[in-house]
Amino acid sequence: MAVIARSLALALLLGLLAPAVNAGEPAALEPGTHTLDTVATFQLRTRWGQRVIGAFPDTDVVLEAMPDGRQRVRVALATGALVIADSTRYTRLARGPRFFDSERHPHATFVSAPFEPALLERGGPLPGTLTLLGESRPAAFEVEATGCDTPGRACDVVAHGTVERDDYGLDGLPMLLGNRVHLTLRVRHADGS
Secondary structure: OHHHHHHHHHHHHHOOOOOEOOOOOEOOOOOEEEEEEEEEEEEEEEOOOOEEEEEEOOEEEEEEEOOOOOEEEEEEEEHHHOEEOOOHHHHHHHHOOOOOOOOOOOEEEEEEOOEOOOHHHHOEEEEEEEEEOOEEEEEEEEEOOOOOOOEOOOEOEEEEEEEEHHHHOOOOOOOOEEEEEEEEEEEEEOOOO
16 A cells, blocks of 8 residues: 555656657656656555555646756545455455545655656656655655657656555554555556647
């Protein structure tokens, strides 16, 4: 579940997707905000090694193009919409008061530090702040290097992160579930261009 927070950061990194110019350099986006389509998935293991896979089907990811050419990503994952694959019981537990407490904390958020658009092509760490259950902590996610000229348009930007559940008080069912949550974000410009 904490992985979700890191996933947010990764989704933000994916927002770095900027069009490339003919010279192969990333072009600056017009200053302002740009909406990104995002697929946010997470995975954790039970104490017996079984994988628990889930998704955040309701995400709000915005890329802010700053006047100086850098970018910042803001990710909000709706905790009340998260789904654990093939398990209504686990889904209910994950949304409940012992995990995401979605009634009191409807979103898990990540806000990246400003970054250079080239990060999307070359890959690397994307630092920022992750907030879960009202607890904000520094977090960093790893953006994969892309193999295309226009990351976020011609190909997805993919980011990965790991969150320790107990760092954020996501301590439900400690005898059943492991502490580490692995998050993956796939991001693309919403306009598809």
